[in-house]
Amino acid sequence: xxxxxxALAGALLVAVGLTADVPPGTGAKRxxxxxxxxxxxxxxxxxxxxxVSPNTCLEGNPNASSDADNDGGESQILMRFxxxxxxxxxxxxxxxxxxxxKMVVSAFDPGDTVHLHRMLVPWKRTATWTSLVxxxxxxxxxxxxxxxxxxxxxxxxxxxxxPFEVTDTVQAWANGTPNYGxxxxxxxxxxxxxxxxxxxxxxxxxxxxxxxTPPKK
Numbered sequence: 001x002x003x004x005x006x007a008l009a010g011a012l013l014v015a016v017g018l019t020a021d022v023p024p025g026t027g028a029k030r031x032x033x034x035x036x037x038x039x040x041x042x043x044x045x046x047x048x049x050x051x052v053s054p055n056t057c058l059e060g061n062p063n064a065s066s067d068a069d070n071d072g073g074e075s076q077i078l079m080r081f082x083x084x085x086x087x088x089x090x091x092x093x094x095x096x097x098x099x100x101x102k103m104v105v106s107a108f109d110p111g112d113t114v115h116l117h118r119m120l121v122p123w124k125r126t127a128t129w130t131s132l133v134x135x136x137x138x139x140x141x142x143x144x145x146x147x148x149x150x151x152x153x154x155x156x157x158x159x160x161x162x163p164f165e166v167t168d169t170v171q172a173w174a175n176g177t178p179n180y181g182x183x184x185x186x187x188x189x190x191x192x193x194x195x196x197x198x199x200x201x202x203x204x205x206x207x208x209x210x211x212x213t214p215p216k217k
Contacts, residue, residue, distance in 0.1 A: 028213070029099065032090060034081045035207035036197040039090065043082035044197035044206060045125045045181070049136075050075040054129040062199045066114050066184040067191030075191070076135050078123055079103075080181025081208045085173055092174055093214040100211040101170035102163045103149075103182070105194040106204035112188030115150045117143040118169045119180035136183045143183050151192070160204075162194070170210055 036044045048064040050056070051073030058064070064077045081103075085092050092098075103116075117138045129135050136142050149164035166182070173179045186192055195204045 029211060030214070031209065031211045032092060033207055033209045034084055035202065036205050037202035038207075041090070043084070044079070045082060046077065046079040046196045046206060047125060047127060048075055048077050049127060049129040049132060051129050051135065057126045057128055059125050059127075060198055062196055063108070063193055064196050065109075065191045065193045066186040067111065067189065068186045069189030070191055074135060074186075076186075077184040078119065078127065078136070078181060079184070079206060080119075080123075080179065082179070084170075084208065084210075085179065092170075092210060092212055094174060094176065095215045096174045096212040097215075098167055098171040098174055098210060098212045101165075101167045101208065103166050103206065103208050104161050104163045105206045106160045106199075107162045107192065107194040108160060109191065109193035111190035111192035112186055113150055114192045115147040115185050115187060116164050116166070116182050117145075117147050117185060118172075119143050119183055122178070122180055136185070138183070138185060143185075148182065166208075170208075174212070 033039070034041050034043065036042055046064060047057070047059040048061065050058065050070060052071055065075050066077050067075045083091065085094055087093055115138070119136070119142070121142055123132060138145055138147070148166050148169050151162050151164070197205045199205050
């Protein structure tokens, strides 16, 4: 059996835990990470909306809270990773097969269980509690009734990274469904906080990690 230099090099990269660049159109499995400030990506939009300050735009804060009773009023978090589907380098090609997708946030204050629901309607980065008509309801109209994922609110002693499983939603976006992101809705009055895409430490900003196979050309 003839073994090429390229095959040997690829095997060596795998052996040491690295991944070789895969030429487009080969149908090989790839992994891409979207995180503001990393690899030139700057498409994360994450805002908190709060019933106590219903007309205030909270976009730009370095952290956000999902809380059913935040000083007397509910607060929710909206998050969207823009420009992730497309034919440009670093994007997920349309009609790709999504094997795994995890949205990871760096939490610093545990609280009650938080549900993550896919948004079904568009929203602006200047959105407020009032502009979204008393916040977001997971009613199948504003956001999906079925939750994409959830957390029990606990934070590991060794890591603050909290992963949310979102494979089905990213697959829907790859298939052509509009990407309106997600809403974090807390199930209780003990807030659950994490760092946003404006936080100074890039490593602690939200990220979306996707493993996929592009369609063969």
